[in-house]
Amino acid sequence: MIDKSIPTDLTAARRLTEEILSLTVASGYNEDDRFAIRLSLEEALINAIKHGNNFEPAKKVRVSADVGAKQTTITVCDEGAGFNPASVPDPTTDENLEKPSGRGIMLMRAYMDEVSYNDHGNEVRMTKRRCTGLPHLAGHN
């Protein structure tokens, strides 16, 4: 279990991402699950650092990660004013395809099994259930 506050800083975020991904490797998650967790974690951290904390160095991002045998749950909380995730336009519509940003929430929802926000809109909690094709069970499926 990881529970840390990091500065609003891409290098610190990158270091923490590495730490959490190492746990998924140690727990035997497959490549697809690791890609999904990595992508969603990066998107949550980008949103927290850029949109939540506005790159303000005095603010912190709190991250908890529980990498278990069956699933991984990650919570990312910033010190920003929060937002309404329902107000974010769908980046996959034709009129939004050429927008360079706005894909983070959609990607978290696409790659994780559960994604939810607190009422304040400054904390995202997401869960990835481990792929059922566990290597040690492969012969039994």
Next chain:
Amino acid sequence: MTNSSHNTPLTMDVTKRGNAVVLTVTGSVSMSDAENLQEKLEQLAAERTPIIILDLKGMDFICSVGLGAIIVGHLKCRHHAGQVRLARPAASVRELLETTRLTKLFDIYDSVEEALAKK
């Protein structure tokens, strides 16, 4: 256990092929690397390169900021009727392009040669 294996360093290599440029992207385009990719694409666009082919065979990860960098390159190229084409994305990256529907914005090719040959 080492921590260094997840974020493989981003490297970019430019090769001129006729009127096109092949930008070979290797490694991870994570949040802290996307700016470098965008700068490179903006530089190629500023040189009015008619066709930029991104050879993605060695790119193992890209986040939404990295996708945004490619879109910025595409928009800048359009100023001079140029094009950005994507070649040889890994399965995970291709899936990401499909999930975001960027396959509608970019032509994706199975080889660099195919991307070069397209009129």
